Amino acid sequence: MMRIYELETLAPEEILNRDIRAEAEVDAAVDAILEDVRLHGDGALRRYTRELDGAELGSLQVSGAELDAAWAALDADFRATLELAAENIRRFHAQQVHRDFCLTDRPGIIMGQRYTPIEKVGVCVPSSPTAFPSTILMNVIPAKIAGVEEIVLVTPPERDGSISPAALAAARIAGADRIFKLGGAQAVAALAYGTESVPRVDKIVGPGGIYVATAKRKVFGRVAIDMVAGPSEILVLADGGCRPDFVAADLLSQAEHDVFSSAVLVTDSLPLAQAVQREVEVQLERLPRREIARRSVEENGKILLTRSLDAAVDAANRIAPEHLELCVEDPFALLPRIRNAGSIFLGRSAPEALGDYFAGPNHTLPTSGTARFSSPLGVDDFIKRSSFLYYSQDVLAEAAPRIAEFARREGLEGHARSVLIRCESETKEM
């Protein structure tokens, strides 16, 4: 049963499970795989795919014919669902595109900032019942909108060397340029170093198990990576007017992910707290993944009772949850007061699952309290800024004494001279 606590009795770090699982034992294994792929390229990739995925691969890359066959094999109704979700995700992320700026209002001075896409990006997608088509949409579409030239998707094959039709259809809809049948640390290695078949990329994104996460950490610096996610979390902030069965269903949708997930309710209503506690038990019984969900709610789930809704809001900001549901009468009144949260679900008809698959905002979100300083995956993760600066000779000459003074204060005479030499004699200018 989920336990009820008074919020004030817990420290913020006691509220959500944010243990990063021990990684020491996989460290050496990942090192070996990285080195092997770096040295032996495709040969190593085939070997690991045989050993770890049980698949003997011909081409590492998914062919056009395989893509076409997958497209035809998928039922039209689910294809339509994927296309609708993709359209929603595209529509949301298109709003994230920034404009360059250029300041031209001072005579002789032009300065500004340009956005350019990262050239090549790798997207890792773990295997699962159906290779997470939602993960493919959520990672590839923002990269596509950013203008990434080559998006390389990697996902491990089934034992027969195939990739699920749902995944391939999602990849086509999202706009992946090339797809490779690779998973685990070996896929990360291939993307970081490049092999005969797999292009080296500039950034690697996407979720993964401990091997993928460790490999990403290790190649970081050589390539960029997105966040390394901790256990998934939901904080449901609910007032006494909530339907307990809705709240329980939302908590369980998080809890069914894995036993490390945290599902937490914070409310100022004792009757709601107690009703949710009972309802979770009722719904748990009927859930296919009830063993996982039960361990999750019992080990990492909590019901927190606060003295007021204000106290609940303060707690949400301290916790900085990945997902925050504001299941209250007037959620828009609370929205401006939320400082730290990955994604915010407003009102009684916006369960987390709506955002996981369909509505448009990204489902890759900052976990483990990192919403204090980081953001959902988005177009920003696939672009970079450059600044630019032009001065006319006259304007430089005017500013030169101040720049030289500043440089000399910092002990850098060469900096001063690089400015002053341009002002010594205008007649020398070519």
Add this chain to the structure above:
Amino acid sequence: MMRIYELETLAPEEILNRDIRAEAEVDAAVDAILEDVRLHGDGALRRYTRELDGAELGSLQVSGAELDAAWAALDADFRATLELAAENIRRFHAQQVHRDFCLTDRPGIIMGQRYTPIEKVGVCVPSSPTAFPSTILMNVIPAKIAGVEEIVLVTPPERDGSISPAALAAARIAGADRIFKLGGAQAVAALAYGTESVPRVDKIVGPGGIYVATAKRKVFGRVAIDMVAGPSEILVLADGGCRPDFVAADLLSQAEHDVFSSAVLVTDSLPLAQAVQREVEVQLERLPRREIARRSVEENGKILLTRSLDAAVDAANRIAPEHLELCVEDPFALLPRIRNAGSIFLGRSAPEALGDYFAGPNHTLPTSGTARFSSPLGVDDFIKRSSFLYYSQDVLAEAAPRIAEFARREGLEGHARSVLIRCESETKEM
């Protein structure tokens, strides 16, 4: 003497010095400092400051009286220079502020994205002749514009326990909220863990030596950090119409930083290459920091000869330099072709030093080729995004079958139920 190479004979990684210096020997020392400060707080800070900076501190924090005295002690002319530079930096960075968005064009659906500032930020500034007032402006001003609530500046004291008036004046102008007399790994530890005097922050930014860089890497995850910078670099792309003395001065302004700096010229003109080679020798002789600059240009400097200006542009994109000067007849024609560079200096009157101190763009830039995937420090480093999502009950009911189908495809029945339960019977809705 700087050596001339034909570009085609070098691999990109041979062009700029991008060795990250060995860190193994400081690892254990930094671990000990972090642990000590975590356990013993201010006591440990005082002890390290006594041992490492030779200063016996009363209060760790700079007082208002000290700030006032520094302000009065600094000559008015340099104060004016600092204020002018701050004004330029503010003007540029104000353009980086993003707008929230909200999509409201579909009945029953509201979704959008909000930006919120990171709450508390620590800025580390190393000691130097005058504690780098430019570093203070460049790190504090973007945080201030982002709306950071508390900006905590740390910089090591002189042996008499003082901080240079220039640094304190820059901190006041930039808008730092509190200043502590701390440097090295102990300052990073204080900001990451908090002590009796020093607040724990959410993100730590700013340059530093090997101790600060190592400590930042180690506390990363607990708090956010900015990039860990490698050696500084300049790539001057010049045509035959350039004044060799200007180019030489710009190369030397980079070379005087430290012996690891890379100053590289790429040009399609052999006469310019040879003239710059000679001119560097001439100017080196007269430079106060000539020992450092000579080692830098001889060990890490290069002159690269290309067959065309186009080939030089391609090289610049492959190298992805921190600073890129386009010293050519029509630099604006080349600007759209630059894909990878931290900061771009256009034309014959925009030496790097102009951007280092004064013009407005940030001087904290991606080194070591990371301009392929990362950006100059800016307002973006001090904010984060949250998405938000509202559906009316009707619209959720309409989308429910598709969301449920998607969730079931991914094997997550609990997700499907969290949506479907809201559509079972409208009359049950409270």
